[in-house]
Amino acid sequence: MKQLVIETKQLSKTYEGVVPVHAVNEVDLEIENNEFTAIVGPSGSGKTTLLNMIGGLDRPTSGGVKVNGHELSGMNENELIDFRLKHIGFVFQSYNLIPVLTAKENTEFIMLLQKIDKKIRDERVEKLLHEVGLGEKMNSRPAQLSGGQQQRVAVARALASKPDFVLADEPTANLDSHSTANLLDIMARLNQEEGITFVFSTHDQRVIDRARRVITLVDGKIESDERR
Amino acid sequence: MVILKIAWRNIWRNKVRSLVVITAIALGLWAGTFASGFYEGMIDQKIEDVINNEYAHFQVHDSLFREELLLMKNIKGHQAIVDALAADDSVKAFTSRTIISGMFASSRKTGALRLLGIDPTSEAAVTGLDQRLIDGAYFEGIKRNPILISKKTAETYGLDLRNKVVVTAQDAEGEIVAASFRVVGIFSSNNGMFDGMNAYVLATDVQRMLSLSDDHYHEIAVMLKENGLAESYAEKYAKRFPEQEVLPWLDLAMGMRYMVEASGTFSFVIVAIILFALLFSIVNTMLMAVMERTREIGMLKAVGLSRGRVFAMIMIETLLLSMVGAPIGMFATYLMIQRTGEVGIDLGEIGETYSDLGFSAVVYPSLDLQTYFSIGIMVLFMALIAALYPALKAVRLNASEAIRKI
Ligand SMILES: Nc1ncnc2c1ncn2[C@@H]1O[C@H](COP(=O)(O)OP(=O)(O)OP(=O)(O)O)[C@@H](O)[C@H]1O
Ligand SMILES: [Mg+2]
Numbered sequence: 001m002k003q004l005v006i007e008t009k010q011l012s013k014t015y016e017g018v019v020p021v022h023a024v025n026e027v028d029l030e031i032e033n034n035e036f037t038a039i040v041g042p043s044g045s046g047k048t049t050l051l052n053m054i055g056g057l058d059r060p061t062s063g064g065v066k067v068n069g070h071e072l073s074g075m076n077e078n079e080l081i082d083f084r085l086k087h088i089g090f091v092f093q094s095y096n097l098i099p100v101l102t103a104k105e106n107t108e109f110i111m112l113l114q115k116i117d118k119k120i121r122d123e124r125v126e127k128l129l130h131e132v133g134l135g136e137k138m139n140s141r142p143a144q145l146s147g148g149q150q151q152r153v154a155v156a157r158a159l160a161s162k163p164d165f166v167l168a169d170e171p172t173a174n175l176d177s178h179s180t181a182n183l184l185d186i187m188a189r190l191n192q193e194e195g196i197t198f199v200f201s202t203h204d205q206r207v208i209d210r211a212r213r214v215i216t217l218v219d220g221k222i223e224s225d226e227r228r
Numbered sequence: 229m230v231i232l233k234i235a236w237r238n239i240w241r242n243k244v245r246s247l248v249v250i251t252a253i254a255l256g257l258w259a260g261t262f263a264s265g266f267y268e269g270m271i272d273q274k275i276e277d278v279i280n281n282e283y284a285h286f287q288v289h290d291s292l293f294r295e296e297l298l299l300m301k302n303i304k305g306h307q308a309i310v311d312a313l314a315a316d317d318s319v320k321a322f323t324s325r326t327i328i329s330g331m332f333a334s335s336r337k338t339g340a341l342r343l344l345g346i347d348p349t350s351e352a353a354v355t356g357l358d359q360r361l362i363d364g365a366y367f368e369g370i371k372r373n374p375i376l377i378s379k380k381t382a383e384t385y386g387l388d389l390r391n392k393v394v395v396t397a398q399d400a401e402g403e404i405v406a407a408s409f410r411v412v413g414i415f416s417s418n419n420g421m422f423d424g425m426n427a428y429v430l431a432t433d434v435q436r437m438l439s440l441s442d443d444h445y446h447e448i449a450v451m452l453k454e455n456g457l458a459e460s461y462a463e464k465y466a467k468r469f470p471e472q473e474v475l476p477w478l479d480l481a482m483g484m485r486y487m488v489e490a491s492g493t494f495s496f497v498i499v500a501i502i503l504f505a506l507l508f509s510i511v512n513t514m515l516m517a518v519m520e521r522t523r524e525i526g527m528l529k530a531v532g533l534s535r536g537r538v539f540a541m542i543m544i545e546t547l548l549l550s551m552v553g554a555p556i557g558m559f560a561t562y563l564m565i566q567r568t569g570e571v572g573i574d575l576g577e578i579g580e581t582y583s584d585l586g587f588s589a590v591v592y593p594s595l596d597l598q599t600y601f602s603i604g605i606m607v608l609f610m611a612l613i614a615a616l617y618p619a620l621k622a623v624r625l626n627a628s629e630a631i632r633k634i
Contacts, residue, residue: 048632052628055530057530057627057628057631058628077535078534078535081529081532081533081534081535082532082534084530084531084532085531085532085533085534086532090527090530090531092527092530092631095523095524095527095631096527098234098524098528099241099524100234100237100238100241101233101234101237105230105233109230110531110532112229112230113230113532113533113534113537157531158531161532
């Protein structure tokens with residue numbers, strides 16, 4: 001069943017300065033559940049700004065964002081944090097994990113904040129870390145994991161709270177080609193087998209090739225939007 | 229709980245830095261607490277000295293005697309007071325003294341000195357004067373006009389046992405009278421100033437020398453069964469004998485009341501100063517920790533760590549950091565105070581200066597548990613204050629800006 005997960009209307013963000021920068025310029029965008037979408041575009045085209053507004057991390061200058069029917073602009077800071085906790089999974093380029101916690105504890109962390117039962121937590125952490133191929137590394141701290149492994153833990157962590165979708169801003173930017181392919185495999189499989197919605201930005205052609213929908217931004221505007 | 233775990237582990241991320249802070253707190257508290265214990269020990273001993281060796285719990289004088297020190301300002305109705313004291317169950321011992329000022333001459337030197345005319349038996353019961361004898365005998369062996377002088381006086385006047393001194397004083401009519409005394413013993417107390425100014429003779433000898441009646445006394449010193457009774461009993465006797473001045477030791481010894489009252493504050497002032505200095509090093513450390521972790525804290529806020537939890541995380545981390553060092557420092561102090569409280573700390577050379585000020589040259593530090601507890605509370609309070617700014621800094625951190633730095 002198709003369902004609108006993300007919906008932006010005339011979404012704009014302008015950074016004031018000597019010359020105002022229209023980082024995102026009147027973007028209308030709809031993303032449905034189960035999509036596997038890449039946001040691409042040259043550096044400075046507004047990818048991060050767009051993702052941050054969708055994720056409720058940045059506030060738009062004008063226009064609005066709806067996530068699963070919830071209008072984000074009406075929420076105050078605390079409501080937004082709570083909303084992010086419950087509805088959105090995040091994967092960043094790096095520094096995704098808490099260095100003093102193990103892979104298992106990092107994955108569990110979001111569920112602890114949500115006060116989910118220990119039994120359910122344990123089950124889900126087990127399952128997620130196995131799915132990202134880190135069943136053996138549960139008790140390793142981030143510093144003991146490779147960059148690719150850390151990103152896989154981040155994906156597991158992002159999924160732990162069963163979010164409506166996962167936002168990933170250049171998740172492979174710091175990875176070699178092997179780890180990149182590996183991470184994409186995992187994301188694609190989660191998307192296909194479990195119906196997880198992914199929205200990720202990238203520069204990398206090999207990553208773009210794996211996407212099922214590619215939205216190209218230029219100067220804060222959508223230049224093309226193709227599904228394949 | 230997970231916040232507590234993260235906070236605790238965060239402390240050990242930068243081991244060296246945290247250990248420096250923990251050591252600083254431990255050392256600071258050790259110094260502050262020990263100084264308090266040292267001072268308290270000094271005061272306690274001073275109090276003991278003042279009561280047991282100098283003033284007893286309270287004294288009775290003619291209301292003008294202490295001011296004018298005149299021979300004829302003796303206690304009127306001495307017998308009635310003595311009878312009342314003898315009948316009082318709370319009175320442990322009391323003694324009467326006839327006090328005169330006079331010129332004191334040895335073959336080497338002449339100077340002013342106070343003669344305390346005493347009754348050896350009751351004096352020993354009240355002040356333990358016999359215990360402070362370091363040479364000679366306690367009014368034994370010399371029949372006529374024995375005198376007990378301090379070690380200090382013996383040195384300044386070049387006197388030895390059985391040496392003769394001449395004391396000159398004015399009698400009731402203003403006539404100059406002189407009498408010779410023979411050194412029967414040499415004493416030494418903790419109070420160098422007192423020692424330098426006083427010598428003991430028999431009250432009966434003084435009375436005879438100046439042709440006074442045998443109930444001519446200037447001072448009654450009273451020892452009670454408990455220190456705590458001093459003030460109320462002084463008041464009680466003051467009411468009963470309104471003609472006389474009855475004062476507790478706290479008001480007899482100069483500056484004593486002030487010193488005792490200030491001693492409680494002293495511990496807190498010194499610990500507060502040290503904590504204030506530590507505060508800055510803690511704030512500095514935690515600010516650095518927050519700055520270093522900008523991206524991490526940004527990430528945590530992005531994925532849903534509420535502002536309250538971010539605040540709690542930094543607060544707890546600061547508290548833990550502060551509370552690790554505090555017990556170590558205080559426990560070290562506790563052990564040290566226990567030990568030195570038994571064997572004492574000999575101040576040696578400096579001690580003599582203290583002795584002139586009426587303090588003992590050997591200090592036995594002591595600190596009551598209540599004070600440790602209060603200091604603990606102060607540390608906690610300081611840690612809370614220190615945590616505030618770094619924690620607010622972390623709360624105010626903008627998540628989207630922080631992660632853009634990723
Ligand atoms: N805080 C800011 N203040 C001013 N201008 C900003 C700010 N953040 C971003 N910009 C500008 O907004 C525009 C869009 O930036 P954004 O980071 O969204 O681009 P991007 O597509 O993610 O680039 P990249 O591929 O390099 O990550 C850029 O011109 C950038 O300089
Ligand atoms: Mg970007």
